[in-house]
Amino acid sequence: MLGIDFEVFDAHGKRVAIFKKGIVVQGDKENYIIDSGHETYSVTEKSTGRVVARVQRRGVKDAGLDVQVHMYLPNGFLLDAGPQTINLGGIKMTGNVFKNCGAGIAIG
Numbered sequence: 474m475l476g477i478d479f480e481v482f483d484a485h486g487k488r489v490a491i492f493k494k495g496i497v498v499q500g501d502k503e504n505y506i507i508d509s510g511h512e513t514y515s516v517t518e519k520s521t522g523r524v525v526a527r528v529q530r531r532g533v534k535d536a537g538l539d540v541q542v543h544m545y546l547p548n549g550f551l552l553d554a555g556p557q558t559i560n561l562g563g564i565k566m567t568g569n570v571f572k573n574c575g576a577g578i579a580i581g
Contacts, residue, residue, distance in 0.1 A: 490516045495528045
């Protein structure tokens with residue numbers, strides 16, 4: 474099963490949600506709207522309505538994931554990544570497709 478694991482942090486370094494295999498398994502429901510649908514899973518900031526993290530499953534046979542994040546990493550870096558762009562390490566990547574690999578992007 475295709476999936477993605479990551480933690481979501483706020484600007485102060487506080488963990489606000491955890492995604493496992495593309496599904497939100499834990500989240501701060503007091504300050505965030507945690508949506509766990511059948512195909513779409515998201516974390517939205519209640520105060521601004523801004524989607525912080527969203528994972529959408531596509532298809533069954535040729536399954537894929539669309540992942541979009543606008544969240545802070547534990548070190549305070551604001552990661553802005555989606556299906557078309559990412560701002561990582563001072564560069565911006567666009568138009569890239571990762572296929573048949575263990576990890577398209579691994580952030581450690």
